[in-house]
Amino acid sequence: MPIPLHVTRGPMDLVDTLLDCHARIREYAGLARKIAAARGIEPAQIASAAADVQRYFRHGLPRHVEDEEQSVVPRLRGRSPECDAALATMEREHHEHEPLLARLLALMDQLMAAPQRHAELADAVGAAADAITTAFEHHLVAEEQQILPLLRTQLSSAEQAAILAELRARRTPLPPGAR
Ligand SMILES: [Fe+2]
């Protein structure tokens, strides 16, 4: 019997796709913390890492929030009081994240423009990255425990496929040179 040379897995369904977004949120929050902790790194590397973090939180994360608020909430709302409470908490927390994200993005913009200021900005970057990490870890775990399982149990496969199509339609590539 031939030995498979590649690890294969089936296409990602809706919940897999949303979990993949959560993995990216955790990854880029982690990268922001690494930037804060970095020492003896070339300014060009600092600027490049800061660019990656700002690109994700400025252009990627808002698509995920739209997925949840525009595609998930309307389909799950009204299924149960517990579900409605979890959806309301999720949307409230999305708003609470805004000032934390604005603070992190401002710092990433400063590092991109002047990476030689890293030592001076590192403490502020660390505080902003820690605040994002704490807020999101709580938020993501609540969604993973209370909301994502309902997509599989409460929605038909046609409804799940329709949401997945909406997620994909939101993700158009950034134009060349976009920050
Ligand atoms: Fe969320």
Ligand SMILES: [Fe+2]
């Ligand atoms: Fe989420």
